[in-house]
Amino acid sequence: MKHVWRKIEILGRQTLDDLHMTIKEAFNFDADHLYSFFMSGKAWDDSDFEYYHPEADGGPLENKMRTIFSLIRGSHPERRLPATTVRIESLNLKPKQKFLYLFDYGDEWRFEVEFLKEGSSEKTLYPRIIDSRGEAPQQYPDYEEEES
Numbered sequence: 001m002k003h004v005w006r007k008i009e010i011l012g013r014q015t016l017d018d019l020h021m022t023i024k025e026a027f028n029f030d031a032d033h034l035y036s037f038f039m040s041g042k043a044w045d046d047s048d049f050e051y052y053h054p055e056a057d058g059g060p061l062e063n064k065m066r067t068i069f070s071l072i073r074g075s076h077p078e079r080r081l082p083a084t085t086v087r088i089e090s091l092n093l094k095p096k097q098k099f100l101y102l103f104d105y106g107d108e109w110r111f112e113v114e115f116l117k118e119g120s121s122e123k124t125l126y127p128r129i130i131d132s133r134g135e136a137p138q139q140y141p142d143y144e145e146e147e148s
């Protein structure tokens with residue numbers, strides 16, 4: 001899927017959730033799955049921030065367990081925030097900086113996101129898809145059932 005990409009323009013005041021909605025639209029994916037943005041570029045590591053679908057918060061017990069496990073491993077407690085609360089401008093992204101967008105925790109669709117520049121405040125609708133290359137993969141490819 002290296003030769004398949006979409007260029008999306010988004011404003012700094014918009015959120016990572018806005019970016020999620022635009023990516024899933026650009027690839028014609030259903031929005032009925034959880035997602036996370038991993039700023040380290042690696043899924044499920046604890047080296048950097050994870051911004052997640054608001055329904056992916058495991059609650060106080062899961063968060064306490066994550067903290068205990070990260071302390072046992074000798075790392076800092078994981079830093080997690082709902083993507084709906086994180087504005088693009090607050091990430092202090094640099095041109096060419098890359099991070100991971102993981103969609104659907106079961107199938108784990110992985111998208112490498114590269115920040116180019118923040119959108120301008122033209123009088124147009126943002127976020128918007130401004131360029132694309134390649135055909136989007138099928139979210140649910142047809143699998144041939146094995147005969148017994």
